[in-house]
Amino acid sequence: xxxxxxxxxxxxxxxxxxxxxxxxxxxxxxxxxxxxxxxxxxxxxxxxxxxxxxxxxxxxxxxxxxxxxxxxxxxxxxxxxxxxxxxxxxxxxxxxxxxxxxxxxxxxxxxxxxxxxxxxxxxxxxxxxxxxxxxxxxxxxxxxxxxxxxxxxxxxxxxxxxxxxxxxxxxxxxxxxxxxxxxxxxxxxxxxxxxxxxxxxxxxxxxxxxxxxxxxxxxxxxxxxxxxxxxxxxxxxxxxxxxxxxxxxxxxxxxxxxxxxxxxxxxxxxxxxxxxxxxxxxxxxxxxxxxxxxxxxxxxxxxxxxxxxxxxxxxxxxxxxxxxxxxxxxxxxx
Amino acid sequence: xxxxxxxxxxxxxxxxxxxxxxxxxxxxxxxxxxxxxxxxxxxxxxxxxxxxxxxxxxxxxxxxxxxxxxxxxxxxxxxxxxxxxxxxxxxxxxxxxxxxxxxxxxxxxxxxxxxxxxxxxxxxxxxxxxxxxxxxxxxxxxxxxxxxxxxxxxxxxxxxxxxxxxxxxxxxxxxxxxxxxxxxxxxxxxxxxxxxxxxxxxxxxxxxxxxxxxxxxxxxxxxxxxxxxxxxxxxxxxxxxxxxxxxxxxxxxxxxxxxxxxxxxxxxxxxxxxxxxxxxxxxxxxxxxxxxxxxxxxxxxxxxxxxxxxxxxxxxxxxxxxxxxxxxxxxxxxxxxxxxxxxxxxxxxxxxxxxxxxxxxxxxxxxxxxxxxxxxxxxxxxxxxxxxxxxxxxxxxxxxxxxxxxxxxxxxxxxxxxxxxxxxxxxxxxxxxxxxxxxxxxxxxxxxxxxxxxxxxxxxxxxxxxxxxxxxxxxxxxxxxxxxxxxxxxxxxxxxxx
Numbered sequence: 001x002x003x004x005x006x007x008x009x010x011x012x013x014x015x016x017x018x019x020x021x022x023x024x025x026x027x028x029x030x031x032x033x034x035x036x037x038x039x040x041x042x043x044x045x046x047x048x049x050x051x052x053x054x055x056x057x058x059x060x061x062x063x064x065x066x067x068x069x070x071x072x073x074x075x076x077x078x079x080x081x082x083x084x085x086x087x088x089x090x091x092x093x094x095x096x097x098x099x100x101x102x103x104x105x106x107x108x109x110x111x112x113x114x115x116x117x118x119x120x121x122x123x124x125x126x127x128x129x130x131x132x133x134x135x136x137x138x139x140x141x142x143x144x145x146x147x148x149x150x151x152x153x154x155x156x157x158x159x160x161x162x163x164x165x166x167x168x169x170x171x172x173x174x175x176x177x178x179x180x181x182x183x184x185x186x187x188x189x190x191x192x193x194x195x196x197x198x199x200x201x202x203x204x205x206x207x208x209x210x211x212x213x214x215x216x217x218x219x220x221x222x223x224x225x226x227x228x229x230x231x232x233x234x235x236x237x238x239x240x241x242x243x244x245x246x247x248x249x250x251x252x253x254x255x256x257x258x259x260x261x262x263x264x265x266x267x268x269x270x271x272x273x274x275x276x277x278x279x280x281x282x283x284x285x286x287x288x289x290x291x292x293x294x295x296x297x298x299x300x301x302x303x304x305x306x307x308x309x310x311x312x313x314x315x316x317x318x319x320x321x322x323x324x325x326x327x328x329x330x331x332x333x334x
Numbered sequence: 335x336x337x338x339x340x341x342x343x344x345x346x347x348x349x350x351x352x353x354x355x356x357x358x359x360x361x362x363x364x365x366x367x368x369x370x371x372x373x374x375x376x377x378x379x380x381x382x383x384x385x386x387x388x389x390x391x392x393x394x395x396x397x398x399x400x401x402x403x404x405x406x407x408x409x410x411x412x413x414x415x416x417x418x419x420x421x422x423x424x425x426x427x428x429x430x431x432x433x434x435x436x437x438x439x440x441x442x443x444x445x446x447x448x449x450x451x452x453x454x455x456x457x458x459x460x461x462x463x464x465x466x467x468x469x470x471x472x473x474x475x476x477x478x479x480x481x482x483x484x485x486x487x488x489x490x491x492x493x494x495x496x497x498x499x500x501x502x503x504x505x506x507x508x509x510x511x512x513x514x515x516x517x518x519x520x521x522x523x524x525x526x527x528x529x530x531x532x533x534x535x536x537x538x539x540x541x542x543x544x545x546x547x548x549x550x551x552x553x554x555x556x557x558x559x560x561x562x563x564x565x566x567x568x569x570x571x572x573x574x575x576x577x578x579x580x581x582x583x584x585x586x587x588x589x590x591x592x593x594x595x596x597x598x599x600x601x602x603x604x605x606x607x608x609x610x611x612x613x614x615x616x617x618x619x620x621x622x623x624x625x626x627x628x629x630x631x632x633x634x635x636x637x638x639x640x641x642x643x644x645x646x647x648x649x650x651x652x653x654x655x656x657x658x659x660x661x662x663x664x665x666x667x668x669x670x671x672x673x674x675x676x677x678x679x680x681x682x683x684x685x686x687x688x689x690x691x692x693x694x695x696x697x698x699x700x701x702x703x704x705x706x707x708x709x710x711x712x713x714x715x716x717x718x719x720x721x722x723x724x725x726x727x728x729x730x731x732x733x734x735x736x737x738x739x740x741x742x743x744x745x746x747x748x749x750x751x752x753x754x755x756x757x758x759x760x761x762x763x764x765x766x767x768x769x770x771x772x773x774x775x776x777x778x779x780x781x782x783x784x785x786x787x788x789x790x791x792x793x794x795x796x797x798x799x800x801x802x803x804x805x806x807x808x809x810x811x812x813x814x815x816x817x818x819x820x821x822x823x824x825x826x827x828x829x830x831x832x
Binding site for chain 2: 087109111112113114116117119120122123124126127131132135147148151152154156157159162171174177
């Protein structure tokens, strides 16, 4: 299908920890989302006119990408892992959008001083079976990931208790013994007298971009949209923590100046004319990371350089994109 | 929104069986069931859906991750991953007061969520036999023998029967003064000891995770098993008010802290037990060679296992059954989580370690766990139909298409056509009624190689006859409508003549 007016539907988080950061992130990448009305569940991205934005909960986004109702979506890697298996029609287009970081952890009551590792928990689960004649009860919103983690670690006798919200209270209320839940800082766990197990991290998660693999294959529009987003995202993500430094510096010759700036290979030196000032001048342009910023500033000023300009870097496009190659490779292997 | 008009395909990991395979399956099931019937096993049938808990209680670690389950109004339902748990439940609910031993068999599909990419199908049929309320060499050898008889009945004679003994190993491990929990943890590693790329180093690492003492901040100098110390520790825990303890009492937590500390001191015993288990895991061979070696290893490690004599008797009795190739492999790890005596598996000659045609073992504790009112020893086995059919390889003939195609030329001729068809079917013939007119019927018979087409039209009906066309010879003759038997006789003689 190469229908030129074909629409592409993308799901964005409507509420929760990923909602506002996603809009900020897209805007910082140059893909500002325009909501005609904040009460509506649809929006558009003016720079990509054929894209329709639909606001959904993170869980619904992945489920709808799986069934093809949504072509693309931004959601958490944790819910992607929970709701898909290698047979699902889903491709993770970009795995780490560098925000929304959190992890899914097993946490036990603080008072369980004897339980420090998953191996301890295996032992306690067997105690429950033998002494209390019941399974260890684990409250979680992530049954698939939790089940798979526990069995992989040899914990067989458990029962999953599904819970929506306020899960941290489950052990205190007694309807579960331990929990498996998302935490970003650990504060909520601590406030509820819960402690994550040292080796109990089920998955490290953050925001990611996913697409329905069938739609990516069938529809040129969906594929092109994914590639365009990938390019914007990668350009912006790669520019994070990088600076373009520019300064005008007097010097005997370009070679002299190059020698003084030998610590910053790749720096470009251009002949310049400084109106009202004599002698040869050069414009120095260098791309560096945060940590080198002050050292370079000192070196430039030591050479007699004028004001050192460091404008914010919006994008940084490499000649060939690794994630673009990875994505195209994934598509091919489907 | 996407138009969802693409065709609905079979879910990944499931197979269709077309006629030849379906026929082969039906035949093999009948052969296996017949073999079990000769040992006086009586059929029962249990539902494919049970409480998920039933399967998880039996052997949690093996199934928890592979069980197809779903929730219906708060009840967790699972699709059976094997037949034993269902039969065990059926026994507890229906047969506890019946005279024992009880011999039961069941047949049906089981369901397992195998990881994507594995060659195994996610639904496959099993034929299962359980001998409930019997223990000892006679019962053990019977189950081993009927496993072999079944495979032979299905047409596989070059199988290899591999026998291990979980109960014997557990019994010997008791001699190392380890706590019972650790004995089970060690046993679970049996297969890893002999698996390529794993071995004793890997296993030591796995087991030692259970031997980490309490970290320093929570460790106390505890005199060995001092009850007074334990109680004061639990008082301290209580007074700390660390918040809700999630269904464990401070006393339980204190007890386990001390247990951890005691366990950390068991490391030398652990390493001795591991060395023993490692030697055992690599012991395999003919029964006559393995038994003396087994005695030697037990002696060398200073442990004892009373089961060894009964095991020797079982192997002796098995000889009287005159079964195929038998190997004893003490490292056979199949089902170590719930078996309590012998465990075994039968393999196809060409297949790898996963190509099991059948497997089973003794499970003396399960029925009690399921609520039996007394100790009930039991042993059982299951045949894996899919693997058996793979091993048979020979192409099975499906029953062919119809031998007769009957064409009623007009609606009024239908009743006569139906009566004739029924008469022929009563004689054991395969008969198909044509849906379309004469031209379509002849084309259909030609494509499906149906040898005889019977035509009934107004003339024939009035004369009380029908016309029969031999498709191969392009001949035609008429015959009385009410003489199906005579027709078959005539066809047999003419077929024999040509």
